[in-house]
Amino acid sequence: MQLSPRKIYAAYRQELVARGIKNPHQRKDIKPNSQIANRKVSIPSLLKKLDLIKYNIVGTRHALSVRHDSPVVRIPLNKHIGIPAVPTVKLDQKVRMCDVIANSPSGQLGAVYHASIDGKITDINTNAIEITRL
Numbered sequence: 001m002q003l004s005p006r007k008i009y010a011a012y013r014q015e016l017v018a019r020g021i022k023n024p025h026q027r028k029d030i031k032p033n034s035q036i037a038n039r040k041v042s043i044p045s046l047l048k049k050l051d052l053i054k055y056n057i058v059g060t061r062h063a064l065s066v067r068h069d070s071p072v073v074r075i076p077l078n079k080h081i082g083i084p085a086v087p088t089v090k091l092d093q094k095v096r097m098c099d100v101i102a103n104s105p106s107g108q109l110g111a112v113y114h115a116s117i118d119g120k121i122t123d124i125n126t127n128a129i130e131i132t133r134l
Helices: 005-019 043-049
Strands: 072-076 100-103 119-124 128-133
8 A cells, every 4th residue: 555645634634524623723913014025136146145156147048048059969878777678660760759769568667758849760779879960
C-alpha cells in the first residue's frame, strides 16, 4: 500500500468532522500592517542588502528560448535510471521536434526520448541516436 499524504489528511479531516471537532486555528484577529505600502523594497536594493548582487546576471534568457543551430544532434539513450531506451525510429526517417524517437520497454523502468530538432535520422545504435538538421 502506498501512503498518500493527501489521502491520509482527507481521512483525518473526515474523522474530525464526524466527531464535530472544528478547526481551532481561525486567526481572524490578524490585520495587515497599515504601512505595508511604504515598506516595499526594490529588487536591486534587496539584492544589495542580502549580498546577492554578484549572482544577478543581467540579460540571461531561458535556455529554451535560445535557438541552437547545431547541424547534428546526438541524443544518448542511457541518461536515466533503468533500462536503456529502445529506438522507435528507423535510419533515414524524417522527424520533427518533439517526436518520440526512443522508448523504454513496456513494464520496465526507463524514459521516453524526443527529437530536439527537425531533421533526418542519420545514425542509430544501442547508445545514441543522431539527428541531422535538414
